[in-house]
Amino acid sequence: MASINVENVGKIYTGGVRAVSGIELDIADGEFIVLVGPSGCGKSTLLRMIAGLESISEGEVKIGPRVVNNVEPADRDIAMVFQNYALYPHMTVKQNLEYGLKNRKTPREEIDTRVAEAARMLEIGQYLERKPKALSGGQRQRVAMGRAIVRKPAVFLFDEPLSNLDAKLRVSMRGEIKRLQRRLGTTSIYVTHDQLEAMTLADRLVVLNGGKIEQVGAPLEVYHAPASTFVASFIGSPAMNLVKAELHGDRLAIGPAMIDLKGFAPTSGAVTVGMRAEDLRLVEAGDNALPFRLEYAEELGSQRLVHGTVGDQSVTAAVSPETPLTPEMSFTIDPRRLHFFDKETGKRLAGGIPAEARLAPVEPVI
């Protein structure tokens, strides 16, 4: 059990390539943190710096009260689950689980109890004598988790552990990881590029882009109040619609359409406006409606995603599966559910209904 403090950490590779810069992150004891971002955003580098597999070029990493910058990975009291599982192919499952304990000169009885306990928890008891290549992907994943658990470390580090599994197994393993972490209460850092995995697992999300933190927050906070257009487009599926618009007093011009903001205009001039697909409501054509030209629809069963254009900008809306599809449709949106971003920097200006306010029913104003 330990908290982790990451203070102003940066990574510069030999040759001067900067992978990560100015990372500030305080992780509480027992928290499940997910680092999420597109490939090359520095999330794995950050994780590997915390693990001690990469040197820390700038700043300080603390695990518990101890600065670990110059501490060997073995002495950081961490365990890591790798993307390709990194099981030792020439050892049986049991030997894989025991390896870390044996290296630490744990007494034999202690090793046996811990291995038995982990095997029971992960239901891998019947595979203990097999070699990794005789296991399926999901079983290997469990063994990799088991190897982390038996050590009883202060911190679990996960480097995209589910990306080699098929979609169905991924969902069930995701649940299992979450359950296990809750049960053990071990501080965990989890790296993924899958925003859905990030949303479902995290106590707090850390969205990274270009080696910098874009936003830190609980999944719903990030979802409902993205700090930038990058976060808005990265978190949530379908991605938030981002359109160029202009504020004229209390009216918002999106392409050919005008929407009355009813006093919610945060600024004036050109802005980027974000609209979640599910916040768009189908209406009759008229005032305050966005004329939508349908291009194609995607059926998700529970809902129907319609893709098309408003003016010359593409927009996606989620409608109920019964909605008839016509070439021309009209949508409107509650002005409070609009997200306003700076046109140049992409930083959030205002808008959106905060997560906590969403718990109370919101009366539509239109």
Added chain:
Amino acid sequence: MQTKRTVFHSRILPYFLLAPQLIITLIFFVWPAAQAIWQSFLRQDPFGLKDTFVWFANYKRLIGDPDYLNSLIVTLTFSVGVTVLSMGLSLLFAVCVNRVIRSQRFYTTLLVWPYAVAPAASGLLWWFMFNPSIGIIPYILHFLGYDWNYRVNAGDAMVLVIIAAAWKQVSYNFLFFVAGLQSVPHSLTEAAAIDGAGPVKRFWTIIFPLLSPTTFFLAVINITYAMFDTFPIIDATTEGGPSQSTNVLVYKVYADGFVGLNLGPSAAQSVILMLIVVALTIVQFRWIERKVQY
């Protein structure tokens, strides 16, 4: 694996295309081998005028011949020495190069060069360096209080031929070990590092076991090399001496047959050697092709 199939419309063309290889194999391989087998059953009179068919007499004599038994032991010592020395050194070099990040290619190229040197030339090279009268190494050893002379000391002679033979093989082994090391996933050593294994322990418990297919393959190749491919090195350095101490099987075949002109027993020896080659080849195909499993 995808195989490309070529369809020949003429029935003769495929045989015609295979002919050069087949002819070479027949003339330089099958025919001499058959001759050797035939010869091994014959005894020739001292003037080479008359052959007598003597069945297995040549083989029987070999088994009872202390010189031949000595040669077997010498060959065994020599092969094991060459294999262990060349593989040990090349593994050490491969591990070192694998740790170097910059100029890895440069080191690799340098370490591969000795393989291009002809065995006789490398034998000569070592002969010069170890020559008791003009060599640099005996000169240095003299200051360290060791009187080196491979011409009188059997141990010195053996050390000399082992070093000379192993030196050339280091390059070959090195290439395979480097490739083997690079195919061990990086995440395994990282996982082991987190699991609390130091660099030495990581090497012996993770990397070395994963290298076992390469190691086994090289062991067979090196034994084969040491037993059959080292004639020029022996010939250029010790010529089997002093007093038979470096007279390995291949060299003895030559010495008995072409120097001693005792063709029957020499042919019998070469047939035995052929059988050893066959055995080693079977080992290689049976076990190595199936790979060492882990």
